[in-house]
Amino acid sequence: MENENKKIKITKSMHDFEIKSNNIKVIELLLKYQYKVKIFKKKGGYELLLTAYTEGRNVLMIASQSGNLDIIEILIENNIRINERDYDNKNALIYATEKGNLKLVQYLVKKKININVCSFCKGWNALFYAIDKNYNDMATYLIDNDIDMYGNNIKNRYSKNIVSLAYEKKNISLINYMIEKGINLDCKDYNGETELINACNNNYREMNNLKLIQLLVENGININEKDNEGDNALIIASMTSTLDIVKYLISKGIDVNAKNNRMYNALIMACEHNKFEIVKYLMECGIDILII
Numbered sequence: 001m002e003n004e005n006k007k008i009k010i011t012k013s014m015h016d017f018e019i020k021s022n023n024i025k026v027i028e029l030l031l032k033y034q035y036k037v038k039i040f041k042k043k044g045g046y047e048l049l050l051t052a053y054t055e056g057r058n059v060l061m062i063a064s065q066s067g068n069l070d071i072i073e074i075l076i077e078n079n080i081r082i083n084e085r086d087y088d089n090k091n092a093l094i095y096a097t098e099k100g101n102l103k104l105v106q107y108l109v110k111k112k113i114n115i116n117v118c119s120f121c122k123g124w125n126a127l128f129y130a131i132d133k134n135y136n137d138m139a140t141y142l143i144d145n146d147i148d149m150y151g152n153n154i155k156n157r158y159s160k161n162i163v164s165l166a167y168e169k170k171n172i173s174l175i176n177y178m179i180e181k182g183i184n185l186d187c188k189d190y191n192g193e194t195e196l197i198n199a200c201n202n203n204y205r206e207m208n209n210l211k212l213i214q215l216l217v218e219n220g221i222n223i224n225e226k227d228n229e230g231d232n233a234l235i236i237a238s239m240t241s242t243l244d245i246v247k248y249l250i251s252k253g254i255d256v257n258a259k260n261n262r263m264y265n266a267l268i269m270a271c272e273h274n275k276f277e278i279v280k281y282l283m284e285c286g287i288d289i290l291i292i
């Protein structure tokens with residue numbers, strides 16, 4: 001049994017090494033004889049081609065990381081399970097996207113890999129990873145092939161709105177393309193935040209999001225939508241953003257007197273966060289002060 005385990009370890013590491021080193025001839029040889037090596041003695045058995053390695057990755061994922069299309073083609077021709085996922089729920093498409101290999105991404109999509117798989121950790125599908133890396137051509141290709149433009153926002157508290165992610169990467173052209181392709185700007189994330197509410201929350205950013213906010217409003221986003229706490233974009237902006245954003249929202253007709261779940265309006269929240277200029281402007285705009 002000890003010798004058998006040793007043999008399995010050597011065989012698995014050999015297979016992994018040849019994938020990473022892009023040795024096509026050895027890969028073909030291993031695949032030719034792999035039926036003779038059963039990794040787990042279960043009903044039906046699991047062959048090398050189907051075996052998970054470090055972090056749950058199979059050889060297709062490892063090959064996608066190395067970016068060798070020739071090896072990928074050999075593996076798929078040998079009926080590897082194309083939709084296997086690692087422990088973070090990533091599949092080969094996500095690995096190919098992170099690598100920035102457009103040809104490989106195109107090949108996997110044509111081979112009907114599940115394009116909408118989202119990682120557990122971030123709730124991102126391949127489109128999010130492409131945008132995060134500024135792979136514009138890849139992002140456009142995925143959108144054109146009907147990838148879900150929302151990822152796992154609703155279920156994953158750590159996920160970002162995709163428009164905000166693109167804006168952080170200064171990718172206005174891609175935002176316009178997503179809008180052209182019909183992205184629902186009012187779609188909410190785990191916290192009930194729309195793209196507009198998220199853009200008005202400047203707590204975790206050094207940039208001023210006014211241009212993004214203008215883009216969203218001009219493209220018909222619901223300016224008065226609220227998040228799970230009952231805050232609208234003005235309440236959020238009054239706490240965390242700058243006066244120019246508050247002025248813009250009010251000029252576009254946002255409900256100045258909207259109250260959140262605690263019955264606080266934007267004036268109270270601005271006072272709590274010592275936003276003197278915003279407090280002054282809100283009062284000039286006739287916000288209800290009797291609530292204080």
